Amino acid sequence: MLLVVMCPKCGGKQKTNPRRVSGSVKKCVFCGHSFVIHSLEKDRILAVL
Numbered sequence: 001m002l003l004v005v006m007c008p009k010c011g012g013k014q015k016t017n018p019r020r021v022s023g024s025v026k027k028c029v030f031c032g033h034s035f036v037i038h039s040l041e042k043d044r045i046l047a048v049l
């Protein structure tokens with residue numbers, strides 16, 4: 001499953017393929033900020049591909 005997520009710090013959009021969505025940590029490719037992807041936070045997950 002491929003997700004399009006938005007960095008909460010810089011707003012950069014990027015694709016990620018987490019092993020599990022809930023609690024998965026993504027490091028932003030633009031600013032290096034690490035954030036947790038929550039399946040229930042729809043504002044952070046822009047698309048499921």
Ligand SMILES: [Zn+2]
Nearest residue numbers: 007010028031
């Ligand atoms: Zn960022």
